[in-house]
Amino acid sequence: LAKTTQPISxxxxxxxxxxxxxxxxxxATNDYITWYQQFPSQGPRFIIQGYKTKxxxxxxxxxxxxxxxxxxxxxxxxxxxxxAVYYCxxxxxxxxxxxxxxxxxxxxxxxxxP
Amino acid sequence: GAVVSQHPSRVICKSGTSVKIECRSLDFQxxxxxxxxxxxxxxxxxxxxxxxxxxxxxxxxxxxDKFLINHASLTLSTLTVTSAHPEDSSFYIxxxxxxxxxxxxxxxxxLLVL
Numbered sequence: 001l002a003k004t005t006q007p008i009s010x011x012x013x014x015x016x017x018x019x020x021x022x023x024x025x026x027x028a029t030n031d032y033i034t035w036y037q038q039f040p041s042q043g044p045r046f047i048i049q050g051y052k053t054k055x056x057x058x059x060x061x062x063x064x065x066x067x068x069x070x071x072x073x074x075x076x077x078x079x080x081x082x083x084a085v086y087y088c089x090x091x092x093x094x095x096x097x098x099x100x101x102x103x104x105x106x107x108x109x110x111x112x113x114p
Numbered sequence: 115g116a117v118v119s120q121h122p123s124r125v126i127c128k129s130g131t132s133v134k135i136e137c138r139s140l141d142f143q144x145x146x147x148x149x150x151x152x153x154x155x156x157x158x159x160x161x162x163x164x165x166x167x168x169x170x171x172x173x174x175x176x177x178x179d180k181f182l183i184n185h186a187s188l189t190l191s192t193l194t195v196t197s198a199h200p201e202d203s204s205f206y207i208x209x210x211x212x213x214x215x216x217x218x219x220x221x222x223x224x225l226l227v228l
Contacts, residue, residue, distance in 0.1 A: 105157055
């Protein structure tokens with residue numbers, strides 16, 4: 001199972017773009033990279049998932065270099081409501097018979113200031 | 115889509131009693147559901163994986179006789195904490211997965227054992 005490393009915390013201001021980088025040096029060929037957001041006392045919320053290059057949805061972008069040993073979650077123009085913990089996870093989601101476990105690290109605690 | 119609910123959202127019980135937590139996938143059928151536990155300021159810890167119609171697979175260190183998991187249908191999994199003690203007080207979160215999809219999480223259940 002691929003281990004991930006993220007910064008413990010980050011600070012930003014409203015309106016800024018925030019980039020959170022995650023290292024996953026031993027990512028496997030079948031592994032996808034997924035980011036979740038968690039607010040206090042709530043379950044994690046799926047943000048974005050990708051395999052390689054760049055993925056963009058309505059809330060974020062995910063940049064994955066060719067070697068896939070890291071990934072960067074980009075949150076454009078953050079607001080106070082984006083203050084949360086962000087988790088990067090690596091796993092084989094598309095092996096239908098495999099209950100591939102997700103190992104959760106401590107995530108990155110993002111604080112958005114006024 | 116992909117909504118997962120949990121009930122109750124919070125529960126307070128006396129030491130020695132049993133507590134049942136329900137996890138439902140509201141708009142999809144989940145072949146696999148996961149149960150996590152999260153202590154304050156810590157990350158999610160996988161407790162067990164349950165597949166519809168079969169026995170749950172517990173993680174190392176999780177007592178299967180204490181944390182009973184039943185996944186009787188494709189939309190419902192239950193976690194029963196038997197003979198709960200104060201050290202079982204935690205935030206319990208379930209997630210559901212459909213075949214090739216990523217995991218979607220419930221809102222969590224806060225358990226306080228007095």
